[in-house]
Amino acid sequence: MSQLLKVQNFTVSSDGFGAGENQTLERPFGHADPRELMAWAGATASWPNRTDDGGTRGLDDYLTRDFSRNIGAEIMGRNKFGPQRGPWTDHEWQGWWGAEPPFHTPVFVMTHYYRPSFALGETTFHFVDGEPASVLARAKEAAQGKDVRLGGGATTVREFLEADLVDTLHVAVAPVKLGGGVRLWESPDELRDRFHLDVVPSPSGVTHHLFWRKER
């Protein structure tokens, strides 16, 4: 079985935005409220940040439960790591993900600016420049035969889609309108030429879009 590049639990607004405008240190999703966008995921038993025994175990839980299954590395855009633009000036600040990030694998952060790798808990962050294809090659090597997660944000997902490197995507469309921000798509139909698509409304109010690549 070959190694896949997978987008998982990526949530967008009903008008197609993965995050709002004006990202800052305090507001990683800009004007969007991540608790609202991600409410469907936070309610499930398998949400990585959950600490108690509760949570739903229906459809949404099958999606969050799959988050780390057979994943050996993640690729993320720079702004999923932090709000900085330009050269890295503060190496003390180690990203939005806390002392025990939920990835537990090597993570490749795409940036044009040099920064040394460091480990936090079971996660190691590497800062890499280059085209999507070369970053993916490095991530696959690090994943040691397992799949690679493409973590987002929306701009990074679009870059890899344009390079035709994505094998499967799970995008949850939340019943929230943002009006502006970082756009993933105008409509999921844009991907139908290259992907099969199951559209699955969840009782929680989100609609899961499950894409997998057509044979080439």
Place this chain on the structure above:
Amino acid sequence: MSQLLKVQNFTVSSDGFGAGENQTLERPFGHADPRELMAWAGATASWPNRTDDGGTRGLDDYLTRDFSRNIGAEIMGRNKFGPQRGPWTDHEWQGWWGAEPPFHTPVFVMTHYYRPSFALGETTFHFVDGEPASVLARAKEAAQGKDVRLGGGATTVREFLEADLVDTLHVAVAPVKLGGGVRLWESPDELRDRFHLDVVPSPSGVTHHLFWRKER
């Protein structure tokens, strides 16, 4: 997190039967055609019996992909193992599951008649008498902290439901009418008093029923 007892990928006809009438060695599902009942699962990339790289990766695949996740043991009724009734007379015949059964864990086969344990590939079959609660206790111990799968058939699932021992159930209702056989239910609504239920129609034609127990 406590150990769960889970029913997974259990498929019934639209009129509620898990298998047909007149089970024989040649026809484990009696007059029902298992290829018809299980077509939704066989089409997925993660179906355990698949040997090639193909298959769908949409909704149905999330369900089959979850089959062995965190499962440490299975409990099955005698007639999921073989068609025999009464005392075991032929120890040479080792069940319907071939030289490499898809379980890869200890499997507890419920029977009133003694038969010695044996291993096939990574699966070990144990033949156990007793009430559901005591069989579950043995299976949980064997599962070493992982969850336990309740594999079926329908009669066995009903027994454990009556004893109120089941934590989650995934039942796929196939668009096939059997008219008779081994019944799971008259209607999924029978379980609504004790379970939350997500009803999720799949583009493949089956309707997934995802139950999880209400807090007690």
